[in-house]
Amino acid sequence: MSKIVKSKALNITSMLNEDRVFPPSQEFAKSAHIKSLQQYKKLYRESIQSPEEFWSKQAHSELLWFKPWKKTLQWKTPDAKWFVGGKLNVTTNCLDRHLDTGTANKAAIIWEGEPATDGKPGEERVLTYRQLHREVCLFANVLKKHGAQKGDRVLIYLPMVPEAAIAMLACARIGAVHSVVFGGFSAQSVADRIFDCKAKVVITADGGYRRGSVVPLKKNVDDALVLEGPRGDRLAASVERVLVLKRCGNEIQMHEGRDLWWHEELATVSPQCPAEHMDSEAPLFILYTSGSTGKPKGIAHSTAGYLLFTKMTTRYVFDLQDNDVFWCTADVGWVTGHSYVVYGPLANGATSLMYEGAPNWPEPDRFWRIVDKHRVSILYTAPTAIRAFMKWGDEWPKKHDLSSLRLLGTVGEPINPEAWIWYHNVIGGKRCPIVDTWWQTETGGIMITPLPGATPTKPGSATLPFFGIHPEIVDEEGKAVPRNVGGKLVIRKPWPSMLRGIWGDPQRFRDVYWTEVKGSYFTGDGCRQDKDGYFWIVGRIDDVLNVAGHRIGTAEIESALVSNSKVAEAAVVGRPDDLKGQAIVAFVTLKGAIKAEPAIRNELRNHVAKEIGPIAKPDDIRFAEALPKTRSGKIMRRLLKQIAAGNEIIGDTTTLEDFNVLAHLSKNDE
Numbered sequence: 001m002s003k004i005v006k007s008k009a010l011n012i013t014s015m016l017n018e019d020r021v022f023p024p025s026q027e028f029a030k031s032a033h034i035k036s037l038q039q040y041k042k043l044y045r046e047s048i049q050s051p052e053e054f055w056s057k058q059a060h061s062e063l064l065w066f067k068p069w070k071k072t073l074q075w076k077t078p079d080a081k082w083f084v085g086g087k088l089n090v091t092t093n094c095l096d097r098h099l100d101t102g103t104a105n106k107a108a109i110i111w112e113g114e115p116a117t118d119g120k121p122g123e124e125r126v127l128t129y130r131q132l133h134r135e136v137c138l139f140a141n142v143l144k145k146h147g148a149q150k151g152d153r154v155l156i157y158l159p160m161v162p163e164a165a166i167a168m169l170a171c172a173r174i175g176a177v178h179s180v181v182f183g184g185f186s187a188q189s190v191a192d193r194i195f196d197c198k199a200k201v202v203i204t205a206d207g208g209y210r211r212g213s214v215v216p217l218k219k220n221v222d223d224a225l226v227l228e229g230p231r232g233d234r235l236a237a238s239v240e241r242v243l244v245l246k247r248c249g250n251e252i253q254m255h256e257g258r259d260l261w262w263h264e265e266l267a268t269v270s271p272q273c274p275a276e277h278m279d280s281e282a283p284l285f286i287l288y289t290s291g292s293t294g295k296p297k298g299i300a301h302s303t304a305g306y307l308l309f310t311k312m313t314t315r316y317v318f319d320l321q322d323n324d325v326f327w328c329t330a331d332v333g334w335v336t337g338h339s340y341v342v343y344g345p346l347a348n349g350a351t352s353l354m355y356e357g358a359p360n361w362p363e364p365d366r367f368w369r370i371v372d373k374h375r376v377s378i379l380y381t382a383p384t385a386i387r388a389f390m391k392w393g394d395e396w397p398k399k400h401d402l403s404s405l406r407l408l409g410t411v412g413e414p415i416n417p418e419a420w421i422w423y424h425n426v427i428g429g430k431r432c433p434i435v436d437t438w439w440q441t442e443t444g445g446i447m448i449t450p451l452p453g454a455t456p457t458k459p460g461s462a463t464l465p466f467f468g469i470h471p472e473i474v475d476e477e478g479k480a481v482p483r484n485v486g487g488k489l490v491i492r493k494p495w496p497s498m499l500r501g502i503w504g505d506p507q508r509f510r511d512v513y514w515t516e517v518k519g520s521y522f523t524g525d526g527c528r529q530d531k532d533g534y535f536w537i538v539g540r541i542d543d544v545l546n547v548a549g550h551r552i553g554t555a556e557i558e559s560a561l562v563s564n565s566k567v568a569e570a571a572v573v574g575r576p577d578d579l580k581g582q583a584i585v586a587f588v589t590l591k592g593a594i595k596a597e598p599a600i601r602n603e604l605r606n607h608v609a610k611e612i613g614p615i616a617k618p619d620d621i622r623f624a625e626a627l628p629k630t631r632s633g634k635i636m637r638r639l640l641k642q643i644a645a646g647n648e649i650i651g652d653t654t655t656l657e658d659f660n661v662l663a664h665l666s667k668n669d670e
């Protein structure tokens with residue numbers, strides 16, 4: 001049954017061993033927004049044949065405008081402008097518009113805190129749309145009071161608490177551009193991001209809970225604010241104010257004149273805050289993501305197109321209904337949290353659940369306890385989490401009533417069919433459709449996905465494109481490949497929520513996304529389409545790893561490693577990992593007379609955690625006297641990957657500089 005398909009041009013291999021098909025149940029389809037494959041296909045065809053007409057119609061009916069737009073799309077590769085000349089505000093669309101409807105007193109956010117260490121259940125908070133609106137207006141006034149204005153950048157470094165969403169929305173209210181940094185990132189990462197976007201205000205908390213201990217967020221910010229760049233200048237010199245939320249009550253230092261408590265400031269402002277009239281194309285946020293060089297890219301998203309696309313994908317992909325409790329388990333530090341914890345659900349007037357803690361704290365049934373308690377109906381999580389649940393055993397979900405679930409989703413990496421089937425059987429009770437959604441930080445919203453009432457699903461395939469999305473698989477020359485042949489995944493036409501650029505670096509924007517395949521957006525992913533036109537994502541084809549659903553550039557980890565004074569050279573590759581998808585393996589050569597001792601391994605792992613964050617810690621560090629290089633001096637990553645995976649070296653080694661290096665590396669794995 002299993003057949004391997006190989007594309008000569010790209011050497012992309014993909015397994016064709018999955019031929020199970022799960023059609024939507026009649027019952028689900030009956031009340032779904034899109035009820036059949038025919039209906040999807042008809043709408044899809046329209047959206048591709050007359051995209052401007054399609055999007056214009058959607059923008060009229062979906063969004064509230066202060067001023068209508070003049071031109072639906074202005075497109076000159078690679079710059080797209082959508083709904084040109086229009087004015088709107090994201091928060092009037094996410095909050096104000098619900099206030100004179102029945103939604104005003106509906107839960108906008110249900111928040112579940114991390115359970116206390118003494119076994120007591122976690123805290124719980126519910127914010128209705130009316131309450132959330134008030135909190136956002138208050139905090140928007142705090143931001144204004146401290147000098148944040150339209151266009152200013154605000155860095156948000158908070159745990160998963162409702163205030164993270166409040167801070168994002170408050171920025172949007174006044175037209176400030178937020179950049180959320182995941183709470184697991186280090187002081188160095190915070191400083192680098194502040195430096196790149198020149199943030200004026202930082203919003204953080206004293207600490208955040210993680211598996212019973214406190215992550216010292218404010219301390220990290222303090223450290224970030226004194227870090228110096230290579231030229232001896234302070235990286236975070238742009239920061240004027242630090243607003244601090246009290247979350248853990250851990251001891252922190254407040255710098256007079258710079259640092260202020262969130263709760264004290266709230267008491268000084270009015271709850272009235274008119275929404276700024278923002279251009280359709282005004283930047284809404286910057287989110288940093290890994291690329292194939294050492295420097296994270298500030299992905300910039302705009303206002304109208306992003307809002308429209310996240311609103312529509314939330315409704316159609318998750319078949320959102322009025323009484324749903326929608327739980328996207330991503331942290332707001334990632335794009336998934338932006339689009340499907342905050343903006344998409346709120347624009348639809350939905351109830352969005354937010355959980356502060358880890359899936360296995362205090363016990364591996366934490367998620368299922370929450371599903372049961374809050375009657376969660378839609379669950380959206382990552383394959384890496386699903387594989388962990390599988391490993392922890394069926395007894396944990398079986399302890400709880402999961403009958404409220406009606407739809408499941410996954411995102412972040414390809415899901416292996418075994419995990420898909422387990423998710424379907426054990427969590428979904430065989431009745432819930434699964435939407436495997438492919439997208440990226442850069443795309444802003446879901447691009448390739450089943451529509452649950454319409455698309456028959458195949459475990460492991462993200463299936464078909466969303467409305468208005470035109471993906472294609474191409475070879476080295478940029479020509480479309482036949483069905484069942486692997487190639488590079490590109491998007492041929494602009495879509496409303498596409499990134500508008502890399503912050504401050506238009507050249508890199510062009511180089512990374514628009515030069516590989518002329519005229520098209522290059523995703524960096526390898527892919528294949530089957531006979532039915534279904535898309536099967538193979539994974540990244542650039543030097544970027546996907547570790548537990550997080551993109552991490554190998555170059556980023558390498559530069560962190562060589563910033564340690566003991567390291568001469570480092571090469572980082574991925575190794576297949578049952579749980580995380582990919583594990584990080586670092587090959588390191590040490591300077592001069594330094595001896596490779598096991599203690600250095602720990603030192604280097606901690607060093608990477610300090611430089612980037614714990615998510616980038618190498619799983620495996622191998623010391624070598626030299627790294628395998630081509631005669632022109634390029635590290636031969638293909639060989640290192642094979643060594644890391646424990647495979648025999650196959651393929652061409654004729655350009656290898658010193659064959660002895662290889663023999664040595666293969667043995668070096670105590």
Ligand code: WT7
Nearest residue numbers: 336411412413414436437438439440441537551
């Ligand atoms: C990369 C984007 C989009 C939010 C989470 C990650 C991989 C994502 C899938 C999927 C196969 C997937 C791709 C993509 N990816 N979803 N359903 N099937 N691969 O965002 O950090 O920007 O990473 O994640 O390789 O390019 P991101």
